[in-house]
Amino acid sequence: MTDQPSSGPDGATRARRTTAQNAQLALLLEVASTPKPGNVDREREYPDLRFEQFLAGAVGAHGGFAVAADGEPLGVAFERAVAGMSNQTGGNTQFGAALLLTPLVTAAGQGALDPNRATALVGETTVDDAVGFYRAFDYVDVAVPEPPASMEQLDVRRGGDAEPVLRERGLTLGDVLERSAERDGVAAEMTGGYGWTFELARVLERGDEPVTDRAAAAFLALLAQELDTFVVTQHDRETAYEVRRRANAVIEGEESVYSFAEDLVDRRINPGTTADVVAGALFVALERGLEL
């Protein structure tokens, strides 16, 4: 829980946000942050993937966060978040962010929002959690890397149909994420100690600009450091390298963030993994008392 402003001008005690509401607000603040080159933000959108669809996604995801905070298993909570998030026609708005957030919400619900606890929760998951994770892919199309031929039976795009294979092989959600950590930044973050999430949360806690300005700066900083795996998946490694190089150029003052943003939108290059980590960082900062 957070140190939020707790009383009105006449002393009335304001309602604190719940942990699930902080997760919902993190999704909203993430998409509101601008400029966030290549991604939908409050000033940029695609005709078929619009700002308003992210708002609807955040509204719908809340139910999943609420049960995560109450201690329901990760797979159940995540599937529920996606079932709610996907009730809009834009498709995948916040799939990765909801995945990254769910163990953080569970940890916060246990009063132990720290990186080790969140990654331990991922490690403690069961085969049922893996099944819930696969089922979540039945609600919405998500761009994922082509699996190697040996893994075809475990392609996440099979959704709930993969259940027998998961059960036969005894794969937990933690196992599944470990296997994709090399190619998926969200999985890497979740299984590797949530390093960037908590680092960026500290960045967000500094300064007195509007929070969405701080989040946009954090987004750019991460884009300049880490290859965005969603860009690798949707395009290729070359494109991801280009994005990272140009993010550095923006930070160095060698390119305008606006021309960078316009070019990525024109080419439909969405550094979605970077945005997912920023959403996680916003949640951590809100839980620690970040004021708006």
Next chain:
Amino acid sequence: MTDQPSSGPDGATRARRTTAQNAQLALLLEVASTPKPGNVDREREYPDLRFEQFLAGAVGAHGGFAVAADGEPLGVAFERAVAGMSNQTGGNTQFGAALLLTPLVTAAGQGALDPNRATALVGETTVDDAVGFYRAFDYVDVAVPEPPASMEQLDVRRGGDAEPVLRERGLTLGDVLERSAERDGVAAEMTGGYGWTFELARVLERGDEPVTDRAAAAFLALLAQELDTFVVTQHDRETAYEVRRRANAVIEGEESVYSFAEDLVDRRINPGTTADVVAGALFVALERGLEL
């Protein structure tokens, strides 16, 4: 409830938004709609009243809408919405919108979202509801008209301190709103059959532009028709007439909506009542199945 898209690409049944979630989403879509001259929107904000604070306000208001949909009394539900909404440092983000929405949410919760039912609910309120309404003013400073000297004991800014006077005089929430309907467009709408709210809901249901574009057009159309009473309260009648005249000029193509918007923001003229009605209209349209 709504006819929302109900299944994913692989047939999974998506979670429908609840009535309370539609009310929350209406607040989010309202503030996201742009350009909305004079008001905070996704491209315009004030240093001390920011877009992100409206996001937090919508997140926090949900609890009040949830109990309204479940049939809690209007006063209890509204006070709770404001207790949650005010947990940000911007102050009054959506006080009027939450007030206008609450009877609509109650009516929808009863499966009878129509103008007559919503206004009947206002008419059926009790003294306790009036007390809850007054208490809501303890959470946040709200600009209100100066009451006549004879009404000083009933100045809403007294907040919960007005309870003895309300009880002594036996005033219900409906009575209080009736008395302010002449000077307050939200009260007029609530006691007078929610005419504009349902009219604008029909406007929002037409067209295939993004919903936030339709909402911005609906805002401008109403601004050109009705004097905004919040502008009268914060400034004066002359200013409200000017705003209405210029909204008409924008519709006639005689003034740019952007120069109009910049000028109103510079002079801090916020047609807040008009925005409140648009939020109500968005809720009605969402309940009727408006897709995003």
